[in-house]
Amino acid sequence: MQFPILSVIIFTPIIAGLLILIVPKERKELIRLIALAASSVVLLLSFIVYFSYDKSLGGYQFLEKASWVPALGIQYHLGIDGMSVPLVLLSGVVVFCGVLVSWNIDERPKEFFSFMMFLGASVLGVFSSLDLFQLFFFFELAIFPKYLMIVIWGSPKTREYGSMKLTIYLFVGSMIALLGMIAMYTAFGTFDLLELEQAGFAAGFQKFWFPFIFLGFGILGGMFPFHSWAPDGHVAAPTAISMMLAGVEMKVGVWAILRVGIILLPEGAKAWAPLIFILATINVLYGAVIALIQSDFKYVIGFSSVSHMGLVLIGLASLTEEGILGAGIQMFSHGVMTALFFSIVGMVYDRTHTREISKLGGLIKKMPWAAIGFLVAGFVSMGMPGFSGFIAEFPIFMGVWQKAPLVAILSIFGVVITAAYILLVTRRVFFGELATEYAEIKPITTMDKIAIGLLAIIMIAIGWFPALIEPVIQSSVSHIMTLLGGI
């Protein structure tokens, strides 16, 4: 029997989270070490899983199956394919960097790291689930850590509003998606994703229920017009949680549109694709324009996430090989990028105690690593060749052009606006005059540097060696296209 690596990946953070709850709250160093150890193990194992994934074989690998509630057709069923394995790796990376960036949190670190571990376990569980009930189970597991972490450790003025808005919005989304998932179950009597893929729901059923899935999960992915939880929630959240939320959680939403919506209900997807195109294009443009006019540094990044999720959605909505391939790469690339963005915003805030762009300036003199990290993330965001953003966006536009050239044109315009706000923000915050009150701020810590380094290297590596990610995702895209019936 092969080593149940996926279960270990999921349960290590759960056990760590429970352990931390038992440790007395005075032993802060021990708590941090447990969290670091668990996230390192997860990171390492996720790298192993990623690089051991057999691209030539494709399909679902690292399968684990155990009976859970046979009377309801529910199983404990794990497995990953080319689309989900980069996201497992992404989760591992972001959780690890999140722990590093939060190293100096002194206010109740016990609850902080414990909840963070549960949050990590939740997303890892979702990406590895091959049973629909189990997927939802892990998905909802994240609700209480999200709420509590934002409301307790978030920015004091907006945390109560931001946390409740985020949690309620996401709960609404998950409830809508739950109805769709129950409907699929009652139609076939099983929750097994592999069986449901082959089930062949009636066309009318698909067209009726697809909106539940894409709306429900779309809310989680920040789809217009249900995206307003994202800027408020992400900005109110403490740094590590913003990284997790924007970097990983939003990907859960769009990935689930693919895994639960498009793959299981292809006819429904085809019927509703035009609507997704419209909403997603608005995401891209609207998100970018609003980001341009923000005066708060963190809100710029928050809206930029909304915009980039739009790119993933148009890639998926195109229902073409290139589009879905690009969407898959973009999920990973954007995840790493936004994690890097938020971590740097956090470092800036910790030292300057402001997020107002007008008050910041010249920070490259004091935080050169952070500035360079921000530049790298910025280039990825603009889709500059040499970085992972380009590798992602190019196939997306190729795919979308085949189906809806107008959408492609409008979205590329969105990329231009992205370049504008990224360059503007970079110049205003990091270059120019250094205000006198910041003359004595501390440089960033070693932990911070490791996080920045890891995230930046990943994005540059993919930019230069797309073969690190493209074949993995491609192996699943062909399978998905077969299910879509070769349109």
Added chain:
Amino acid sequence: MTVGSMFLAILPQMGILVLAGLILALDLIMSEKKHGVLGWITVIGLTLVIILDLSIVMPNLTATLGQGESQLIFGNMLRVDAVGIVFTILFVVGGIITVLFGMEDENLGKKGEFYFLLLVSIFGMTLMASSANLIMLYLAIETTAIPLYILAGFLVHDNKSVESGIKYLLFGALTSAIMLFGFVMLYGFTGTTQLYELSSAIKTAGLSSFSLISTVIMVLVGFGFKISIFPFHFWAPDVYEGAPSAISGFLSTASKAAGFAVLMRVMVVVFPDIFSSWSLILAVLAVISMFFGNFLALSQKNIKRLLAYSSIAHAGNILIGLIVADQSKFGLTGAVYYLIAYLFTNLAAFGIIAIVSKNLGSDEISAYAGLSRKSPGLALALLITLLSLGGIPPFAGFIGKFLVFTAAIDAGYLWLAIVGIINSILALYYYLTVLKVVYLYRSEDEEKTITLNNNWRLALIICSVGILVVGVVISPWLSFANQASLAFLGG
């Protein structure tokens, strides 16, 4: 059935009565100081009852069914089936946890009458779940209710408690009388009080639908009161607020479960031909209960009242299972599972309230500020409880809610499921708000830690473990619920 197996079937009931008598006798004999022991005797006694139920009564039932004998015993007054067994265990577990929470309270657990009344009430509940005859049913309902009226008003020096006891009595008496009138009409129309003969007797009698529906409505008044749905819920907020917290917990879980058991059995067995009519009535009442309960809970400042309104909403949720029972096999299974999950959850909630009230002297939500610093363990237990009430995995409440919604969609009642999820969202808002107060808000007296005595600790552990286990290890409880559901439907 043979006489021997008849008595074996009511072994739990006999056990509870013996225990009650024992407690009463010991209360008289023992000095005041030793009264704490009574609590532990009750707990041990009730645990033995559960063991007996599982090891003797269940195999006895299987044997009876296997031989194709009638399940009606004692002059067709009671029915031996999975409903009785499952619900008996439910009530007794509820009793154990309530006793554990109330044990050390001088005004509650230190008085022997507390245990006696609780035991008699549980005895009545087990009879309610097994009744096969209208007269038995009424007797069982009253046997359950009267001790509860007294228990609600148990704190005789507390005006609120006495008021709640009287309010409960008046409401209970009124609704009970209306329900009894409904029973009388049924007897008058059909000439029989046997639940399992009534439906064919009704058909033979050829009643006008007006008479039938009026009878149903009158009967529903009494049952609706027990499960506290709109418009028979008016007693709930005041009674839950005034009664001692451990008793409020018992009322909101075990008593409600007994009410549901009776409702489900009577409606399904006596009025199957007009299922769609009464299920429509119940659907309207359920929807109103859910919205009403959740909207009113949003503005509550007292945590006991908040839980009272939330329990009105939950009753609406559970009703969904019954409403779709003829079209989906998940219906009654979901309702019973929900009741199991709700038992552990709400008992924990009111238990925590009892502990906080004892230590901090207040039931206002604002008093819970800083609880996570005063007692992290208690705050964690409250987190588990509130999330379970909100229906969030991995807690028991999620599975109950999930099953009920699955039943609704399976039966084609999408609109009911949508109402359900809208209400889940409303409810989550106020549960999270309480959590926010517990974890975020600060208070001046944070150094005052709360110590938990052994009985509280045991009760909290049982509840928390129960919530987690019912939420994750689903199969065994699902099979219990399924067997009960099949038994309701005639198996």
